Amino acid sequence: MGTAALGNESEVGGTGTVSKLTGWWKNRSSAGKVELYTRWSFHLFVAVEILTFGLGGLVLGPREVPGSAEVGLLVLMCVHSVLVGFLSSRALDWLVGRRDRPVWVAVATMIVTALGCVAVLLLRRTGHIDEAVAPMLVTGMTCFASGSLVMCLEKVRHMWGVAPAHAVGTGLAVVAVGLPVVEGVGYAIGVLLSGLFLSFACGFSGWLLRIVYELDRARELQAQLAVAEERLRFGRDLHDVMGRNLAVVALKSELAVQLARRGRPEAVEQMIEVQRIARESQREVRDVVRGYRExxxxxxxxxxxxxxxxxxxxxxxxxxxxxxxxxxxxxxxxxxxxxxxxxxxxxxxxxxxxxxxxxxxxxxxxxxxxxxxxxxxxxxxxxxxxxxxxxxxxxxxxxxxxxxxxxxxxxxxxxxxxxxxxxxxxx
Structure with a gap:
């Protein structure tokens, strides 16, 4: 008996633990699930930028022991990736209507991205970093920044302009620091292609999340309108049913009073009619409540x-x-x-x-x-x-x-x- 009871308690406890672990997902609405998936996808971008581009600069560096330049670039990529992830989170809040548009965070992201790219190009120009590392770092910062900035814009034509603007700016910066024009064209093409890809992916994700929430709000509004329509129907039917019946009851009751005062036997017939109308009213009210009456x-x-x-x-x-x-x-x-x-x-x-x-x-x-x-x-x-x-x-x-x-x-x-x-x- 005791062993069986302990076994049952363990089983119940295990079921409760599993329910708590899975409830955070099952108890969410469809829009909440889409938002959670989208938000964690952008959080994953933070790790991708650090591991792929930041640590990649250390691995592909010319020296076996990373110097101060490589370490500094790794710190720069970490700061940039966290800032981009924070902007993406605030942009998602704006898309679903929880916050205002993160304008200042977007401006800060653009400034950090521009300064980071210029710093990488200067280090590339002075030979402190390898020529194979600089394009990877510049492309990584600009493409992830493009994706997060796209979600802060409303018009599609403005979204498509983010990646070309980064490409043109990067190409001009390459030429400005004294690197060859051909290299500047190569930087611009790489930034343009990667920026367009991530801009499309992030823009589509933001658009999808907004549409899902609009559909969710539309369903909620439809349910509220259905309730309001049912209340109006009930009030209208009740008015139409009881209005005439009460008027007839008042009329026949008054007639019965006058006949009774004169000692006329027709007063009984009028009160019988009042009783019939009252019973009919009860039936009609029940039909109104059920919603079946015509x-x-x-x-x-x-x-x-x-x-x-x-x-x-x-x-x-x-x-x-x-x-x-x-x-x-x-x-x-x-x-x-x-x-x-x-x-x-x-x-x-x-x-x-x-x-x-x-x-x-x-x-x-x-x-x-x-x-x-x-x-x-x-x-x-x-x-x-x-x-x-x-x-x-x-x-x-x-x-x-x-x-x-x-x-x-x-x-x-x-x-x-x-x-x-x-x-x-x-x-």
Missing amino acids: ADLAVELEGARGVLSAAGMDCRVEFEARRALPSEVQSALGWVVREATTNVLRHGDAQSCLIRLAEAADGSGALTLLVENDGAPETPAGPPGSGLAGLRERLAVVDGTLSAGPTEGGRFRLLARIPEQRLEVRA
């Missing part, structure tokens, strides 16, 4: 006729059913009928209401839904609601439009229009 156009038209007639209005519904409508069009127009009915009940003192669903009179083939009532107030009562804005959002899904406002004779008109191309039922 308004049925025919049901909403008949419901509007019954509700407005029960409120004492002369409600006329004209429905020309010449074609079958897509479900999304029926749902959008059904919500229009529901919201318009709610507005007629809430606002003004309407005596008559016309609801007409027909093809547009201009011959375009579009479908129009007209809701017009009298008794519209001259000025709106209370603050504006979100019902019409929600209807415009619903109609926009089917490329529809909505216009609403007072007309002549104290009437209010609401007109929804669906273009012909959205009226075809998809198989």
